[in-house]
Amino acid sequence: MTDSMSPQTRRELLSMIGKMGGGVALYQAMTALGHAAETQFTGPPQLSGAKPGASVVVLGAGLAGMLAAYELAKAGYQVTLLEYQDRPGGRNYSVRGGDKVVEVGGTTQTCEFSEGNYLNPGPWRIPHHHRTLLHYCKSFGVELEPFIQMNHNVFVHRTDAFGGKPQRYKELAVDFKGHVSELLSKSLNAGALDDKVSKEDKEKLLEAMRDWGVLDKDLAYTSSLKVSGQRGYDQAPGGGVNGAPTPSKVNALSDVLASNVWTQMGFYFNYVMQTTMFQPKGGMDMIGKGFAKQVGKLIRYNTKVTKIAQGGKGVTVSWQDLKSGQVGETKADWCVCTIPLPVLSQLDVQVGPKMQAAIRAVPYNGQLKIGVEMRRRFWEENYSIYGGHSFTDQAIGLISYPNNNFFKDDSAVLVGAFANGAGALQLTGMTPEQRIEAALAQGSVFHPAEYRKEFMNGVSFAWSRQPWILGCTSRWTEESRAAHYQNLVALDGRVVLAGEHATYYGGWMEGSLLSALDAIKRVHQKALAA
Amino acid sequence: MSLPVSRVALVAVTALAFVTNVGARAQDSAGGSSSVKVADEGRQVYEQICQACHMADAKGGAGAGANIPALANNPKLADKDYPLTLLLRGRGGMPWFTDMLSPEQMAAVATYVRSHFNNYPDPVSVEDVKRVGAARPGPVPDCTTCN
Ligand SMILES: Cc1cc2nc3c(=O)[nH]c(=O)nc-3n(C[C@H](O)[C@H](O)[C@H](O)COP(=O)(O)OP(=O)(O)OC[C@H]3O[C@@H](n4cnc5c(N)ncnc54)[C@H](O)[C@@H]3O)c2cc1C
Numbered sequence: 160m161t162d163s164m165s166p167q168t169r170r171e172l173l174s175m176i177g178k179m180g181g182g183v184a185l186y187q188a189m190t191a192l193g194h195a196a197e198t199q200f201t202g203p204p205q206l207s208g209a210k211p212g213a214s215v216v217v218l219g220a221g222l223a224g225m226l227a228a229y230e231l232a233k234a235g236y237q238v239t240l241l242e243y244q245d246r247p248g249g250r251n252y253s254v255r256g257g258d259k260v261v262e263v264g265g266t267t268q269t270c271e272f273s274e275g276n277y278l279n280p281g282p283w284r285i286p287h288h289h290r291t292l293l294h295y296c297k298s299f300g301v302e303l304e305p306f307i308q309m310n311h312n313v314f315v316h317r318t319d320a321f322g323g324k325p326q327r328y329k330e331l332a333v334d335f336k337g338h339v340s341e342l343l344s345k346s347l348n349a350g351a352l353d354d355k356v357s358k359e360d361k362e363k364l365l366e367a368m369r370d371w372g373v374l375d376k377d378l379a380y381t382s383s384l385k386v387s388g389q390r391g392y393d394q395a396p397g398g399g400v401n402g403a404p405t406p407s408k409v410n411a412l413s414d415v416l417a418s419n420v421w422t423q424m425g426f427y428f429n430y431v432m433q434t435t436m437f438q439p440k441g442g443m444d445m446i447g448k449g450f451a452k453q454v455g456k457l458i459r460y461n462t463k464v465t466k467i468a469q470g471g472k473g474v475t476v477s478w479q480d481l482k483s484g485q486v487g488e489t490k491a492d493w494c495v496c497t498i499p500l501p502v503l504s505q506l507d508v509q510v511g512p513k514m515q516a517a518i519r520a521v522p523y524n525g526q527l528k529i530g531v532e533m534r535r536r537f538w539e540e541n542y543s544i545y546g547g548h549s550f551t552d553q554a555i556g557l558i559s560y561p562n563n564n565f566f567k568d569d570s571a572v573l574v575g576a577f578a579n580g581a582g583a584l585q586l587t588g589m590t591p592e593q594r595i596e597a598a599l600a601q602g603s604v605f606h607p608a609e610y611r612k613e614f615m616n617g618v619s620f621a622w623s624r625q626p627w628i629l630g631c632t633s634r635w636t637e638e639s640r641a642a643h644y645q646n647l648v649a650l651d652g653r654v655v656l657a658g659e660h661a662t663y664y665g666g667w668m669e670g671s672l673l674s675a676l677d678a679i680k681r682v683h684q685k686a687l688a689a
Numbered sequence: 690m691s692l693p694v695s696r697v698a699l700v701a702v703t704a705l706a707f708v709t710n711v712g713a714r715a716q717d718s719a720g721g722s723s724s725v726k727v728a729d730e731g732r733q734v735y736e737q738i739c740q741a742c743h744m745a746d747a748k749g750g751a752g753a754g755a756n757i758p759a760l761a762n763n764p765k766l767a768d769k770d771y772p773l774t775l776l777l778r779g780r781g782g783m784p785w786f787t788d789m790l791s792p793e794q795m796a797a798v799a800t801y802v803r804s805h806f807n808n809y810p811d812p813v814s815v816e817d818v819k820r821v822g823a824a825r826p827g828p829v830p831d832c833t834t835c836n
Contacts, residue, residue, distance in 0.1 A: 263750035282717070319724070423720055432720070464754065501781060504782065506754050522782060522784035525742075556723065581723070584737065584741040585738075587742075588737065627752065627753040629757065
């Protein structure tokens, strides 16, 4: 094949290197071309040649389970997927009008959103470097659109700052930058840093602070039209006779510090929070549905796994059908288990003591989201906010504005809470009605005239009370990683674990997928050697 | 032998340092810091924290093969060190609370759960919490933006 020796594109070149030199060569070549360090994904696995009749039972039809099933079936295995819920996707889910949210303890809400509106209660944003997920979305025809992560015009609210009045992010961030620049300039000029920086660097730094901080000729951060060019004007520039702008007044240093705005500035610097970010068109569950289009016929829904037993010959998984009450068993040569650990830790699982201990060593975070449907897009009409998040130090954490359907006249759903830590537990302990009331009371600080007036209905999703997971995402520590991680992911006889808990990329769909790919590669290798 | 597994493993090692430094720090979170405070009194700690999982009546509930155990009428609570061990270290789906509750709050909520939902009236003290905690230091989450 002379053709393949003369690659036309970078991609062909990479796939050629991949075929000839394997993973390491491919990785090195990608690094040289400048785009590998961002991911461990080296393309879909090229598994093939399963032994005739070889079988795998996959537990859980979240993204990890469905990807494992898809690639194993492609390699020639007979695959069965057992899933507790009546739908695919697991944590990859969207709540829509008519959906019931049932919690441990029996509390049931029926979502009342209008047609087309939804809340993504779990995953909602996808960073541009999550190449595994992006690859399969593209392959399975899941359409993505921008997720507006960063918006300079949103609000930052801190109860103890500015008398509790929310401030625009851009004003606080520009003021913070300006004051810090002024202070650094002053220390430089006072010679306070002369033993730390060279004369040339000092000069450069002074220039940088003047530019970057928008300082005046005395190296002070003061109100001016130039500064307003970043933080906004009192009267914006206009046309004709009264076109001249007037500057806005900068905030004092101590007020800016009280707002803690650096926590938002720092948040946007996080690798996983950097733009560009995406969301699926029509709801996050489009990804789960896209995967289910490939493997749906392999899934047995409403099937609660109760026991995993294994011997020299194979694996036996016991289950109960939630509709009929009927109990049954599924036998296979291998088992890929993606059941979240809070559930798995209480099942009868026949694996060695090391994996047992690992399964019981990882508690989960208990986040909570609330969706509130509003009659109109007042945040767009009255505040010029199009997507993004307004932050608060109250329990709700933030409110987040829709990323799609801008300028439409219809109703729309805001994320009215993305609570974590103690705030999430406080809200989870409430009744659904109390949660909505708390969300309205706290969210009103941002849009006091409109928030309650335009409110139609709301739904809350408390992860600690979802019967199939009892939590949100795994909570590893340095200690538990060192003591248990390798024991958790190692193949134990014929059973391997995969999913959000079995990765160093916890809390992200990407991690679930990478974990599934790694697990099935090892199962396949062992199956071929057996 | 189409599968260069050992090589894939090598790639994993190469990139590991990178992922621990950056990826592991940041699970999905709201962004920003919270000022939510937990009250000091035993009953309030229960209502603001424990009730989320163990329910208002402390009777727990059942999930997909997994249970949140009842704390009401629970003979295991006769031993006051038992709830403290769980609060300090966590176990399975029960998180540790060293990063959310002070020793005073732990003592208060343990006293409340043992006396209000059970018949063990002798109070749990801060010294008890320190004694049980001294056996081994509590865990340190490896992620600063996930909680
Ligand atoms: C609040 C929140 C926000 C998040 N934000 C993001 C984000 O913005 N971006 C991102 O990429 N990721 C995000 N994530 C993480 C992402 O949701 C997960 O990493 C991913 O969806 C997990 O997939 P999984 O297949 O590993 O597990 P799951 O999706 O949990 O799949 C496990 C499956 O096992 C099933 N199961 C449980 N018990 C049993 C049983 N006894 N028998 C049979 N089946 C059982 C469950 O029903 C479920 O379908 C977020 C998660 C949460 C909770």
